[in-house]
Amino acid sequence: MTTQPDSETSSPGAASPRRGGSLFLLIVVLATAVSAVALLALTGGIAGAPAPGLPDPGALTRWGLPATRAVRDSATFLTLGALVVATCMVATRKSGLVSKVQLRLAAMAVISGSVWLWSAVMEFVLSYADISGQEPQTATTEQLRFFATEIEQGSYLGWNIVLAGVATFIALAARTVTGLALAAVLTLAALWAVALTGHAAADANHDLAVNIQFLHLVGIGLWIGCLVAALWIRRHPDTDLPVLVARYSRLAGWCFVAVAISGVLAALLRVPRVSDLASSYGLLLGVKVAAFGLLGALGWWQRTRVVGRLAEEADQSSARTLFTRLAALEVAFMALAAGAGTALSRTPPPGIEAADEPTPTEALLGHSMPPELGFAQWFTEWRIDSFWAPIAVAAALVYVAGVRRLSRRGDRWSRGRMIAWLVGCLGLLWATSGPPGAYGDVLFSMHMIQHMTVATAVPTFFVLGAPVTLALRAVVRRVDGSRGPREWLLLIVHSWPLRILGHPIVAGILFVVGMIAFYYSSLFEQSLRGHTMHLLMTAHFLLTGYLFANVVCGVDPGPRRPIYPLRVLLIMVVFGFHALFAVALMGATELLAGDWFTALDRPWGPSPADDQYVGASLGWVLGEYPLVILAVAVVWAWVRDDHREAKRLDRQADRDNGQELARYNEFLQGLGRSSTNEGHDR
Known part of the structure; x- marks a missing residue:
């Protein structure tokens, strides 16, 4: 498998692993591609007829597209695994600069990322050829530009190329662990772009299918990629293999659960009848399930046998050999499962032919029109x-779970804070899945209720729950120099971006200006039409609301907060602007997202114009209840701080027999005498 590198240098790009390690990565990638093409050939998926009305795109496209897609998927998984292991599982330097073993992992990320980038480019060209029904070599630059900018699938594939290039470049140039973490986040974003293509984009319940596919890809990517990364550095002198394998084993267990749940849900969406299992799609699904079951058994064997032996035996040579053999076998089955997944993406599910054509309204919403809103x-x-x-x-x-951990340790946690957090979670669930979520894309008034709840009420309760303080007390500190959840949380809380975003003025501006820019631009309609923009909208409102609430009534460590009178003033100013926005919207004659609401052709309820007036009125009225919540939270925190300060002064007086208070009184008397003498002199 992998071998120890000849030398380590000060930058990831200069870390040159031996040829054996690169060859191992190439074997993993090619094994995935071969399994995908072989399975498609067995089921007849490659020799299938082109879409009706389109010419045959040629053998190069039929054979090359599944192969390049499999290479892209496996290379993405390896990139993600290398970056996650580097940022969360191995030791770093105290200065935050990458260590030698992290340089080794960064080199793996650069190699796999380069393969990911070029395979994504090839997939983009072949996908255009497949859709247009022409030979890939005949595609012009203008046609490819049109595919990337005007066709949804082409846009997602284009974003995958961009993210592959940026993530690979960061892995090449990064000298800090934070830089590698940024590359890992971009790789996750690329998996979201991948989830938006394929069958997930064509399923009747588009949003559910995309979310399931993303969870599935993340679970598989971490499972495969982190295992290959562990093999990549297993002989490095700075690798603590027992600790690394134990951490990977815990992560693999959660990945198993995620892949199992998402796989079952995806199968129920695309194979609704048992008889459909006899189709080509069902056969490929059976291969993937069998490989998945074997992987679960191997993972259980690794956790029960290998992890313990690595931790207990003084001579770990036999345990290392067992781990290498078992991990290599796991990688082989993972390549088969990943190849089966690629083959599934090129095979039409059996339920597609029998599915009814959606109505124009259902095509816009991705689901049927909800019934008329009543009590x-x-x-x-x-x-x-x-x-x-x-x-x-x-x-x-x-x-x-964090509260229970503190309780078992004998520490206490405020029941009020726990209730506040649970109320916030319940509010988020109600706003996104309850009536506001069910009607938010057909009624502007319900959208405004959803917005006010997500942006103001939910973040306030979250802030009152003090989650950062709980996490810092409940999560174990790592002592081996690696960064776990607690270390990353501390780094984020005290980072300079959060200090800027958490500044009272900046947080207030983001809260107000972000809302105005969202509604008075095309972003609002894009959030109604696109799943990704809708998620970004909700995340934006939740984050900006949390930053503002944290400035006003937060107790967690982070940016410095102003004195309480200024906090009250900040609340009044921000919600004053919010009220002005609502009043201006009430008097507006232009319909926000007019093309969307008129195209829905809603058969019940008020007209879009009347509903917009109702929504603006609700935005004005509902601005009062978060104002009350924040005001009560500020007053409560103010009183608690005064009470704590009074108790501190009393304890101080008990310790020094009131000397501090006596000195303060003498100071006040001195000020009084000075004022009297000045009056006499005049």
Whole structure:
């Protein structure tokens, strides 16, 4: 497998692994491509007829597209794994500069990232040839530019190319662990672009399919990539293999759960009948499930046998050999599973032919029109948001787990803070999956309720829950020089970007100007039409609301907060601007996102213009309840601080027998005498 590099230098680009390591990566990538093409050839997916009305794009496209897609997927997974292991599983220098073993992992990321970049470019060209029905060598620059800018799939493939190039360049040039972490985040963003293509883009429930596909890709990517990265550095002298394997084993367990859940949900979406399992799609699905089951068994064997032996045995040579053999076998099955996944993306699901054509309204919404909003619908009409609902539930469970960990350790945690956090999680769930989420894309008034809840109420309760303080107390500090969740949290909290964004003036401006820029630009309509922009909108409102609430009533460590009178003034100014925005919207004659709301052809309820007036009125009225919540939180924090300060002064007086208070009184008397003498002199 991998071998120890000859030398290590001061930059990732200069770290030159031996040929054996690069050859190992190439074998993994090619094995995935070969399995994908072989499975498609067995099921007849490559020799299939072109789409009706389109000419045959040629053998190069039929054979090359699945191969390049498999290479792209596996190279992306390897890049992600190398960057995650470098940033979260191995030791770094105290200065934050990358260590020698991290340089080794950065070199792996550069190699796999380069393969990812070029395979993504080839996939882009071949995808255009496949869609247009022409030979790839005949495609012109103008045609490819049109594909990248005007066709949705081409745009997503183009973004994948851009992100591949940027992530690879950062991995090449980064000298700090933070830089490698940024490259890892960009690689995750590229997986989101991949999730937006393929069958997920054509499923009836587009949003659910994309979210499931993204979770599936992240789970597989971390599972495969981190294991290959562990093999890549297993012989490095700075690698603590027992610790690395133990950390990977825990991560692999969560990846197994994520892949299992997302795989089952995706299968239910695309194979609704048991009889469909006899199709080519069902056969490929069976191969992937079998490989997945074997991987689960091998992972269980690794966790129960290898991890313990690496940690306990003084002579680890036999345990290292066992780990290498077992990991190599796992990688082989992973390549087969990844290849089966690529083959599935090129095979039409059996339910597509039988599916009814969606109506124009269903094509716009991605789901059927909800019933007319009445009193009962405020309690019964829910449409689970498959992205934010799991986040809300997970946030509640993780918080409660942290409180329980403190309790088992004998530490206490405020019950009021826990209740505040759980109320915030419940509010996020209700706003995104309850009636505001179910009607937010067909009624502007319900969208405004969703906006006010997500941007003001939910962040305030989150801030009152003091999640950063809880995490710092509950999460174990690492002592081996690596950065775990606690170390990354501390770094983010005290980073210069957060100090800027968390400044009272900046936070207030982001809260107000961001809202105005969103509604009075094309961003609002784009959030209604596109799943990605809708998620970014919700994340923006949640983040800016959290920053503002943290300035006003936060207790967690972070940017310095102003004195309480200035906090009250900041609340009044910000919500004054918010009220002005609502009043201006009430008097507006132009319909926001007019093309969207008129194209829906909603058969019930008020007209889009009347509903916009109702939404603006609700924005004005509902601005009062977050104002009350923030005001109460500020007054409560103010009183608590005064009480703590009084108790501190009392303890100080007990320690020095009131000398500090006596000196302060003498100081005041001196000021009084000076003022009297000045009056006499005059």
